[in-house]
Amino acid sequence: MTAHASTFYFPSPRTEKFCSQCGKALTRMVPPGDSHERDVCENCGAVHYQNPRNVVGALPVWEGKILLCLRAIEPRYNTWTLPAGFMELGETTGQGAHRETIEEAGVNIELGPLYTVIDVPHAEQVHFFYLAKVLDPALAPGEETLEARYFAPNEIPWENLSFRTVITTLEHYLRDLETGNFPIHHYSIPIPPPKQRPA
Amino acid sequence: MTAHASTFYFPSPRTEKFCSQCGKALTRMVPPGDSHERDVCENCGAVHYQNPRNVVGALPVWEGKILLCLRAIEPRYNTWTLPAGFMELGETTGQGAHRETIEEAGVNIELGPLYTVIDVPHAEQVHFFYLAKVLDPALAPGEETLEARYFAPNEIPWENLSFRTVITTLEHYLRDLETGNFPIHHYSIPIPPPKQRPA
Numbered sequence: 001m002t003a004h005a006s007t008f009y010f011p012s013p014r015t016e017k018f019c020s021q022c023g024k025a026l027t028r029m030v031p032p033g034d035s036h037e038r039d040v041c042e043n044c045g046a047v048h049y050q051n052p053r054n055v056v057g058a059l060p061v062w063e064g065k066i067l068l069c070l071r072a073i074e075p076r077y078n079t080w081t082l083p084a085g086f087m088e089l090g091e092t093t094g095q096g097a098h099r100e101t102i103e104e105a106g107v108n109i110e111l112g113p114l115y116t117v118i119d120v121p122h123a124e125q126v127h128f129f130y131l132a133k134v135l136d137p138a139l140a141p142g143e144e145t146l147e148a149r150y151f152a153p154n155e156i157p158w159e160n161l162s163f164r165t166v167i168t169t170l171e172h173y174l175r176d177l178e179t180g181n182f183p184i185h186h187y188s189i190p191i192p193p194p195k196q197r198p199a
Numbered sequence: 200m201t202a203h204a205s206t207f208y209f210p211s212p213r214t215e216k217f218c219s220q221c222g223k224a225l226t227r228m229v230p231p232g233d234s235h236e237r238d239v240c241e242n243c244g245a246v247h248y249q250n251p252r253n254v255v256g257a258l259p260v261w262e263g264k265i266l267l268c269l270r271a272i273e274p275r276y277n278t279w280t281l282p283a284g285f286m287e288l289g290e291t292t293g294q295g296a297h298r299e300t301i302e303e304a305g306v307n308i309e310l311g312p313l314y315t316v317i318d319v320p321h322a323e324q325v326h327f328f329y330l331a332k333v334l335d336p337a338l339a340p341g342e343e344t345l346e347a348r349y350f351a352p353n354e355i356p357w358e359n360l361s362f363r364t365v366i367t368t369l370e371h372y373l374r375d376l377e378t379g380n381f382p383i384h385h386y387s388i389p390i391p392p393p394k395q396r397p398a
Binding site for chain 2: 025092093094095114183
């Protein structure tokens with residue numbers, strides 16, 4: 001074992017150089033019978049598939065007001081977001097959305113139905129947002145949140161929201177409020193034009 | 200570079216032993232500020248997150264008959280399935296469902312709306328099935344398919360289907376046929392009891 005690294009990081013882009021199974025250098029190739037290039041170990045034979053990740057979150061509502069969190073982390077530091085994060089192994093999308101809401105806002109919610117399912121292919125992600133009912137308005141923001149606050153529909157800080165999946169989920173919600181009918185919405189976020197903010 | 204491995208394989212379970220960035224041995228630990236154990240490199244600082252995978256597929260219909268594929272691969276070799284497979288980087292769930300249908304059945308389809316979204320936490324997966332219209336009934340099964348065939352609703356081989364997500368998607372479809380209304384269905388597959396087949 002070596003000394004602790006001073007800073008931990010998340011390898012990105014996802015380039016892999018060494019085999020996680022045997023430690024030897026990897027080769028970029030199309031494995032036999034496959035259709036896509038993969039990181040392949042020619043020593044032990046391991047094929048290192050990579051797949052899109054799921055982001056799971058909630059739209060928590062207290063007496064008609066929507067809970068948003070001011071991001072304390074990159075990307076999109078200091079912008080308002082719905083509580084959300086990467087889905088973990090062993091949980092459902094709903095369990096993940098519930099967990100992320102507690103981690104980021106420290107709020108007691110009852111999760112409602114799945115509301116938006118959004119393909120974000122350029123980010124290699126699928127986003128899921130659930131409707132949620134706040135049971136107790138007390139907030140205890142976690143380390144990834146500068147501030148958590150409830151916003152009436154006419155107070156939403158549209159000019160400083162975090163991601164397009166958050167913006168479009170809020171847009172759907174305000175539109176559905178008019179009818180009182182909240183079906184699941186599924187759509188894709190197109191690749192952003194240059195200089196536009198990412199999804 | 201060493202000699203080609205004789206057999207390529209997909210590391211499973213997902214245990215990682217060496218860092219994909221620097222090749223050194225990994226440590227299992229909770230990184231600073233994190234809530235879950237990860238595979239962490241104490242040499243270069245890389246944190247190797249792992250996340251659930253998405254499986255994307257279609258329910259292709261030709262003149263009221265449903266297209267099923269007889270699996271030529273494990274798991275569930277020689278059982279009937281809807282065409283489906285792992286979502287790839289850079290594609291949407293719909294593009295993946297379309298691609299898998301072509302790869303497994305060699306059939307020309309027009310993809311319809313998203314139909315089922317199914318959490319399968321014990322398999323660390325989320326499954327997505329789309330409705331699809333077959334444009335030309337000609338079939339050209341790929342290497343992962345022993346046979347592809349159309350089944351009328353009363354001919355579905357219930358006793359020899361591949362996965363519970365396929366079974367429940369077909370059940371929803373037959374029920375919705377009675378009303379002609381096909382909303383998105385979202386649900387979870389519970390952990391199977393001992394000896395029952397996996398999701």
